[in-house]
Amino acid sequence: xxxxxxxxxTLHLTQNPPKIVSRASIVGKKExxxxxxxxxxxVLEDDLWxxxxxxxxxxxxxxxAAELALRKAKKEPWDIxxxxxxxxxxxxxxxxxxxxxxxxxxxxxxxACSSMTQTMSLAAPLIDGGYADNVLCVTSSHFCSAERQFRxxxxxxxxRPPTAQWTVTGAGGVLLSSCGExxxxxxxxxxxxxxxxxxxxxxxxxxxxxxxxxxxKAHFEDTGRGPNDYDLIVxxxxxxxxxxxxIDLLKREGYDIEDRFIDCGCxxxxxxxxxxxxxxxxxxxAVVLAGYLxxxxxxxxxxxxxxxxxxxxxxxxxxxxxxxxPGIAHAVAIEKKG
Amino acid sequence: xxxxxxxxxTLHLTQNPPKIVSRASIVGKKExxxxxxxxxxxVLEDDLWxxxxxxxxxxxxxxxAAELALRKAKKEPWDIxxxxxxxxxxxxxxxxxxxxxxxxxxxxxxxACSSMTQTMSLAAPLIDGGYADNVLCVTSSHFCSAERQFRxxxxxxxxRPPTAQWTVTGAGGVLLSSCGExxxxxxxxxxxxxxxxxxxxxxxxxxxxxxxxxxxKAHFEDTGRGPNDYDLIVxxxxxxxxxxxxIDLLKREGYDIEDRFIDCGCxxxxxxxxxxxxxxxxxxxAVVLAGYLxxxxxxxxxxxxxxxxxxxxxxxxxxxxxxxxPGIAHAVAIEKKG
Numbered sequence: 001x002x003x004x005x006x007x008x009x010t011l012h013l014t015q016n017p018p019k020i021v022s023r024a025s026i027v028g029k030k031e032x033x034x035x036x037x038x039x040x041x042x043v044l045e046d047d048l049w050x051x052x053x054x055x056x057x058x059x060x061x062x063x064x065a066a067e068l069a070l071r072k073a074k075k076e077p078w079d080i081x082x083x084x085x086x087x088x089x090x091x092x093x094x095x096x097x098x099x100x101x102x103x104x105x106x107x108x109x110x111x112a113c114s115s116m117t118q119t120m121s122l123a124a125p126l127i128d129g130g131y132a133d134n135v136l137c138v139t140s141s142h143f144c145s146a147e148r149q150f151r152x153x154x155x156x157x158x159x160r161p162p163t164a165q166w167t168v169t170g171a172g173g174v175l176l177s178s179c180g181e182x183x184x185x186x187x188x189x190x191x192x193x194x195x196x197x198x199x200x201x202x203x204x205x206x207x208x209x210x211x212x213x214x215x216x217k218a219h220f221e222d223t224g225r226g227p228n229d230y231d232l233i234v235x236x237x238x239x240x241x242x243x244x245x246x247i248d249l250l251k252r253e254g255y256d257i258e259d260r261f262i263d264c265g266c267x268x269x270x271x272x273x274x275x276x277x278x279x280x281x282x283x284x285x286a287v288v289l290a291g292y293l294x295x296x297x298x299x300x301x302x303x304x305x306x307x308x309x310x311x312x313x314x315x316x317x318x319x320x321x322x323x324x325x326p327g328i329a330h331a332v333a334i335e336k337k338g
Numbered sequence: 339x340x341x342x343x344x345x346x347x348t349l350h351l352t353q354n355p356p357k358i359v360s361r362a363s364i365v366g367k368k369e370x371x372x373x374x375x376x377x378x379x380x381v382l383e384d385d386l387w388x389x390x391x392x393x394x395x396x397x398x399x400x401x402x403a404a405e406l407a408l409r410k411a412k413k414e415p416w417d418i419x420x421x422x423x424x425x426x427x428x429x430x431x432x433x434x435x436x437x438x439x440x441x442x443x444x445x446x447x448x449x450a451c452s453s454m455t456q457t458m459s460l461a462a463p464l465i466d467g468g469y470a471d472n473v474l475c476v477t478s479s480h481f482c483s484a485e486r487q488f489r490x491x492x493x494x495x496x497x498r499p500p501t502a503q504w505t506v507t508g509a510g511g512v513l514l515s516s517c518g519e520x521x522x523x524x525x526x527x528x529x530x531x532x533x534x535x536x537x538x539x540x541x542x543x544x545x546x547x548x549x550x551x552x553x554x555k556a557h558f559e560d561t562g563r564g565p566n567d568y569d570l571i572v573x574x575x576x577x578x579x580x581x582x583x584x585i586d587l588l589k590r591e592g593y594d595i596e597d598r599f600i601d602c603g604c605x606x607x608x609x610x611x612x613x614x615x616x617x618x619x620x621x622x623x624a625v626v627l628a629g630y631l632x633x634x635x636x637x638x639x640x641x642x643x644x645x646x647x648x649x650x651x652x653x654x655x656x657x658x659x660x661x662x663x664p665g666i667a668h669a670v671a672i673e674k675k676g
Contacts, residue, residue, distance in 0.1 A: 002419075002465075002468040002469060002470055002471045002516060003468040004467070004468050004469045005419070005469065005470070005471075009443045011469055052659070053659055055655060055656070055659065056659070081340075081343070082528060086448075089653065089655070090428040090429070090653045090654065090655065091428070091448065091450065091651065091652065091653035091656075092448050093651070093652070093653045093655070093656050096531055096651040096664055096666075097531075097651075097656065097661065097664060099530070099531040099664075100531040100532075100533050100651075100664045103530055103531075104530070105347045105528035105529065105530050106528070106529070106530060106531050106666065107447070107449070107456060107459075107460060107528065108447065108448045108449055108456075108651075108666075109445070109446065109447055109448065110424075110429065110430050110446045110447065110448045111445070111446050112429065118445060118446075121445075122445060122460060125463075125464060125467065125469045126463060127340075128467075128469075129342070129463065129466075129467030129468070129469065130340040130341040130342050130467070131340060131342045131343065131349055131463045131466075131467065132340055132343070133340045133343075149655075178340060190420060190443035190444070190445065191443065191444070192437070192441060192442070192443050192444060193434055193435075193437040193438040193444050194438075195438050313429065313431070313434040313435075313438075313446075314429065314431070315427065315428045315429035315431045316428065317393060317427070317428065317431070317487075318393070318429075318431050318435065321390070321391055321393065321394070323435070326434055326435060326437075326438045328434075328444065328446075
């Protein structure tokens with residue numbers, strides 16, 4: 001077995017674990033009215049941000065989050081070996097068009113809303129192994145660009161069922177480096193695509209929960225760790241119902257995570273903000289990690305977390321053709337002292 | 339600078355360079371009538387392959403190519419640490435749904451038609467650094483699923499201009515391993531997103547040529563190598579006009595690659611097959627590499643190649659919104675003796 005594997009799906013980064021040396025988060029107006037507002041670097045006054053389309057506004061947020069993460073670390077684009085980016089739009093055009101502006105060697109990823117931890121999962125071993133010094137990881141989503149692509153034109157005013165989730169408008173980024181100060185990525189657990197046969201695109205938390213449970217379980221089995229080894233276990237955007245399902249699925253496997261388990265999709269909006277089950281989108285776990293969680297780590301309030309962004313991997317055409325919704329979750333363990 | 343970087347955009351894999359221990363290629367009927375027919379493992383009799391939709395036929399080709407690459411190497415899915423996959427469909431559903439069937443920890447990538455060398459570029463350092471023993475890299479495309487997504491319903495019979503390319507129906511895969519026999523990946527040069535402002539989605543070879551030239555130039559500059567260090571320099575799917583442009587762009591930079599430069603998009607069909615400028619699609623460079631080029635290396639006819647799959651990173655919505663077409667190319671150097 002290769003030397004940095006723990007068996008199963010987990011890497012243990014011990015050579016030169018990447019440090020998260022800077023972080024940036026930008027969110028839309030609604031997110032700026034939520035409970036985490038104070039943690040975000042920037043809140044837009046309106047979701048079009050002076051651009052001609054929502055897609056261009058999303059792209060501008062992506063670029064801004066990337067540049068802000070660089071500025072905070074006093075780095076220039078040419079200091080960065082790779083940009084890993086992803087988003088929800090067809091052909092991930094937010095990430096690719098942003099990469100064009102940034103001019104950094106680019107790998108585009110698609111893991112739906114699991115993209116944030118996917119970027120970090122791929123970047124981390126490159127730094128640990130001495131293949132990169134600085135890797136920028138950024139993802140974005142936009143409520144309006146996602147709604148019109150995946151669901152209905154907003155102008156139709158289609159009613160949303162209680163299990164529906166609200167795509168976060170925002171972009172979040174972290175800069176991983178071989179040197180500098182910041183919490184470390186110590187473990188990477190790569191997800192499998194899991195599908196329990198659910199088909200309701202307005203109930204994606206349920207479709208993703210089995211993948212979240214599967215990856216968290218794999219992480220515990222591979223590392224010999226359990227819930228008590230983490231101050232916080234975090235998922236990306238399972239929202240209210242998906243979160244409960246994940247707790248139940250893991251209880252069946254003998255792991256009780258309930259007292260230290262949060263889902264970014266449940267944290268970013270107030271109940272009163274009428275988002276139904278909670279939030280979703282590539283930006284959901286990206287901005288909650290970059291804005292809120294890493295700040296809590298900086299402040300010493302939490303020291304070790306496991307975060308698994310979660311993605312629903314369907315498309316319009318697979319749903320139209322009667323396919324169910326596969327899910328995936330990639331987990332990274334982050335701790336304050338290496 | 340981190341120890342395995344050559345500066346610029348290139349990694350030099352020297353610890354345990356990954357071996358290409360097996361390869362598989364499946365193509366559609368039209369590709370099976372082309373000049374490379376004898377090199378492919380399997381040729382479909384019709385492009386629906388008994389499935390209910392072209393999308394499902396594409397997915398089945400992806401799975402079949404993956405399983406065939408495993409069988410040839412006498413490996414089972416549980417021997418494989420990661421599947422890296424990509425395709426052209428929205429939300430890369432061919433790759434993700436195939437990953438569901440295969441049950442291998444999965445990273446989904448989107449680089450349009452550059453995806454094949456993108457999968458290899460990301461997999462190679464993981465093996466070299468001891469983070470993985472076996473990584474399966476697979477990409478697919480299907481003429482019919484791509485046409486209806488990106489252009490017009492086939493039933494409309496829209497006329498295609500001479501610069502248009504024909505999406506390859508097929509799937510190609512390679513298994514990279516830390517041990518075993520096969521040619522090595524020695525260098526990885528990661529592309530930047532390059533955009534010369536072209537907007538014609540029926541002339542994508544021209545949109546991608548600047549990216550191909552940029553990556554090949556970066557490879558030469560980073561490594562100190564030149565055209566004469568390679569038996570063959572290969573691009574993914576620039577087709578007839580894009581190939582000529584790339585030669586010209588590189589000549590301006592002082593590199594004359596013309597006498598050893600082929601484009602997979604020019605090789606896979608006969609002129610008489612009425613594909614206009616040539617072929618394209620994620621499967622184009624995947625099946626030409628897995629079927630033809632690696633066979634030529636096995637037979638000792640070529641010993642060292644540089645292959646750069648090329649991608650056009652637009653979407654329907656970016657074209658509708660008046661954006662130009664950004665391109666990208668990722669290059670890997672493969673040689674017979676490590």
